[in-house]
Amino acid sequence: MARVSADVRRELLIEAAIRVMARDGVARTTTRAIVGEADMRLGAFHYCFRSKAELLEQVIRAITTHTLEPALVALGKDGTLEERLLGGLRGYWDHVVKYPEEHRVTYELTQYAVREPDLADVARKQYEIYLEANTTILDTVAASTGIAWSAPVPVLARSMAAMIDGMTLLYLNEGDAETAWAALELGMRHLLAQAEPAPVA
Structure with a gap:
């Protein structure tokens, strides 16, 4: 995806997580599924969330x-x-x-x-x-x-x-x-x- 600020990337990951959880359920939601939904690399998640x-x-x-x-x-x-x-x-x-x-x-x-x-x-x-x-x-x-x-x-x-x-x-x-x-x-x-x-x- 195009380069965006850390704050924007964080918001995109949060909204992606909501969509994945709504679709697949909370227990089955993985970090990989979230970053895939947000069209980001796995490292982006660990950069945005502790x-x-x-x-x-x-x-x-x-x-x-x-x-x-x-x-x-x-x-x-x-x-x-x-x-x-x-x-x-x-x-x-x-x-x-x-x-x-x-x-x-x-x-x-x-x-x-x-x-x-x-x-x-x-x-x-x-x-x-x-x-x-x-x-x-x-x-x-x-x-x-x-x-x-x-x-x-x-x-x-x-x-x-x-x-x-x-x-x-x-x-x-x-x-x-x-x-x-x-x-x-x-x-x-x-x-x-x-x-x-x-x-x-």
Whole structure:
């Protein structure tokens, strides 16, 4: 392939890894398959990543970014608090429905990592990344709409993670997108009940 910067090469390898994992499964994904998908030499992988664990963490961050970006766009639009939150959730959900195998990779990664001693931190970091994303959403919407959360943000971030993660996994195995979305809407309305006017300084 043409000469590109190390950062670009790294991003290409991450996206190639996602495609290979979605196609072949996490356990069967090899370094050679990833560099082949990216049209690179094997040495490029070792130049860009210190370990397989580092690659897997970056794969999780990339998939989270794929879904967080459209959510943040929706959150930044004009509208009520409810419209913004549901719009952000819809952005996430549309990605799940359009790219189900990419999301299936995240669940495979969790189970694969917890059974591999060298990857023990990957599953923990995976959910730290999810909580960071949820915290970003909660803080962003509070700042832009002038509300405060009656429950601590770390608690709400975990509640969101459980709701979204569980419903995504249910959909991936059940396939009923319409009912799953209705359940997510219901969960988001429970979250909205925790919003109150921000105190005046």
